[in-house]
Amino acid sequence: MSDPREPLRLSADRDLCAGAGMCALTAPEVFDQDDEEGLVVLLHPAPAPEHRAAARMAVGLCPAEAIALNSRDATDS
Amino acid sequence: MSRPPCPRRRTGCPLDPPAGLTALSDKPLRRMRYADGHMGWLVTGHATARAILADPRFSSRYELLHLPVPMEGMVSGELPPAPVGDIIGLDAPEHTRYRRLLTGKFTVRRMRQLTERVEQLTAECLDAMEQAGPTADLVEAFAQPVPALMICELLGVPYADRERFQGQVATIFDQTADAEAKGEAYTALLQYLGELVLAKRAEPTDDLLSDLTTSDLTDEELAGIGGLLLAAGLDTTANMLGLGTFALLSNPEQLDALRADPALAEQTVEELLRYLSVADPLPRSALEDVEVEGQVIRAGETVTISVQATNRDPHKFPDPDRLDIHRKATGHLAFGHGAHQCLGQQLARVEMTVAFPALFARFPTLRLAVPPQEVPLRDRSNIYGVINLPVTWDKE
Ligand code: HEM
Numbered sequence: 022m023s024d025p026r027e028p029l030r031l032s033a034d035r036d037l038c039a040g041a042g043m044c045a046l047t048a049p050e051v052f053d054q055d056d057e058e059g060l061v062v063l064l065h066p067a068p069a070p071e072h073r074a075a076a077r078m079a080v081g082l083c084p085a086e087a088i089a090l091n092s093r094d095a096t097d098s
Numbered sequence: 099m100s101r102p103p104c105p106r107r108r109t110g111c112p113l114d115p116p117a118g119l120t121a122l123s124d125k126p127l128r129r130m131r132y133a134d135g136h137m138g139w140l141v142t143g144h145a146t147a148r149a150i151l152a153d154p155r156f157s158s159r160y161e162l163l164h165l166p167v168p169m170e171g172m173v174s175g176e177l178p179p180a181p182v183g184d185i186i187g188l189d190a191p192e193h194t195r196y197r198r199l200l201t202g203k204f205t206v207r208r209m210r211q212l213t214e215r216v217e218q219l220t221a222e223c224l225d226a227m228e229q230a231g232p233t234a235d236l237v238e239a240f241a242q243p244v245p246a247l248m249i250c251e252l253l254g255v256p257y258a259d260r261e262r263f264q265g266q267v268a269t270i271f272d273q274t275a276d277a278e279a280k281g282e283a284y285t286a287l288l289q290y291l292g293e294l295v296l297a298k299r300a301e302p303t304d305d306l307l308s309d310l311t312t313s314d315l316t317d318e319e320l321a322g323i324g325g326l327l328l329a330a331g332l333d334t335t336a337n338m339l340g341l342g343t344f345a346l347l348s349n350p351e352q353l354d355a356l357r358a359d360p361a362l363a364e365q366t367v368e369e370l371l372r373y374l375s376v377a378d379p380l381p382r383s384a385l386e387d388v389e390v391e392g393q394v395i396r397a398g399e400t401v402t403i404s405v406q407a408t409n410r411d412p413h414k415f416p417d418p419d420r421l422d423i424h425r426k427a428t429g430h431l432a433f434g435h436g437a438h439q440c441l442g443q444q445l446a447r448v449e450m451t452v453a454f455p456a457l458f459a460r461f462p463t464l465r466l467a468v469p470p471q472e473v474p475l476r477d478r479s480n481i482y483g484v485i486n487l488p489v490t491w492d493k494e
């Protein structure tokens with residue numbers, strides 16, 4: 022299990038995004054979709070601890086591998 | 099060695115996949131002979147299906163696919179390319195261009211804003227059903243009209259015109275209809291939408307089709323996209339509502355749990371999506387040699403993803419054949435995966451999350467009016483479901 026206190030850094034690639042909305046559905050505090058194209062908008066690249074589990078789940082659910090998680094290099098944030 | 103064709107006849111419980119499919123769960127990828135003799139593949143493992151659906155080396159283009167089930171009257175195995183606007187049969191970059199024009203109209207937020215409207219439409223259907231009761235065909239009274247009214251309103255298609263499109267859509271999804279009948283139905287549907295697009299251009303109204311006339315899409319593209327959205331909106335959620343009600347009535351302890359706690363509606367919907375997997379199967383064709391699970395899928399070979407089987411993969415969903423509204427069913431592939439993942443999924447979720455609890459709240463004594471084995475099934479359609487669902491309830 023990952024440590025919930027471990028910092029978490031998210032990135033989103035709108036070129037890959039399929040606009041399916043799984044991220045905004047799963048972690049609405051962290052991800053949104055813009056109104057024009059419905060593509061991912063990253064609200065919080067370093068989400069608060071209480072939103073990290075949902076953010077991780079969204080990364081796993083994204084159908085287009087458009088959002089990524091790299092908790093290693095997040096110490097600088 | 100001769101390989102068996104894709105198992106598809108449901109023989110046991112109508113809510114379970116065919117016996118031949120679940121038995122394959124320990125073999126995520128295996129060879130399968132197609133209707134036209136093509137030697138391709140069948141995927142029944144969840145992780146394998148996800149990987150293939152997300153991989154751009156697997157194409158959705160119809161002209162590259164072999165069909166797992168034969169289509170009546172079709173010569174050889176050759177499918178024509180996707181008609182204009184049918185984005186399901188396109189790859190990037192053509193697919194991406196169309197899809198980007200549409201995704202903004204189907205965001206989580208926009209679809210949630212429709213909640214109240216879905217509630218009203220649902221209540222109206224339930225009122226009519228109650229007045230005509232205490233018996234009904236749940237499909238005709240409820241499962242069909244709720245999503246049909248909503249998609250018509252969203253697109254700007256007059257519901258009163260439904261004689262001009264409902265039968266056509268049914269024929270397009272019907273596996274027993276021959277290629278010619280399907281072609282005629284599709285032409286008629288496009289003709290109808292073509293007329294509508296012209297009307298919207300002349301006199302825009304507040305709806306999605308009118309909205310899209312301001313994009314750079316041609317009339318032909320607009321009619322094709324409108325046809326796809328209308329067909330997808332009419333015949334998918336409707337089957338989830340009909341079959342889902344059948345499933346809940348057949349699992350009274352699950353239904354009681356939902357009734358006791360309507361906050362379970364969202365996860366009930368996910369579990370029903372997983373358990374029923376009505377849109378099945380999903381075909382893809384390898385554009386180059388790809389190694390998957392230690393085997394090489396050669397360029398040109400078709401891979402059929404069995405959504406039903408992957409959604410009952412015990413490695414992903416423990417005790418998969420149990421309908422359990424308390425489980426975490428997220429991650430199911432009922433809406434597909436990858437670049438083509440269902441565009442209408444957030445609409446479908448809102449519709450179902452509203453409709454199921456409203457139905458069971460209105461009719462606390464709702465039950466089947468025929469023995470379960472007499473419920474007629476759509477086992478020869480691309481979208482599985484019940485044809486009718488005779489129900490009854492106690493009048494106050
Ligand atoms: C519960 C109901 C529904 C189910 C189970 C379902 C299932 C699916 C699946 C599995 C796909 C992927 C096809 C593939 O990868 O080849 C898909 C695509 C699609 N769905 Fe749905 N769908 C549902 C409701 C809807 C609704 C209400 C709409 C209405 C707008 C819709 C519109 C579409 C469109 C346009 C696509 C094509 C997306 C693309 O190719 O990029 N669906 N659906």
Ligand code: SF4
Nearest residue numbers: 038039041042044083
């Ligand atoms: S889940 Fe993935 S594809 Fe869908 S909107 Fe979010 S980033 Fe885009």
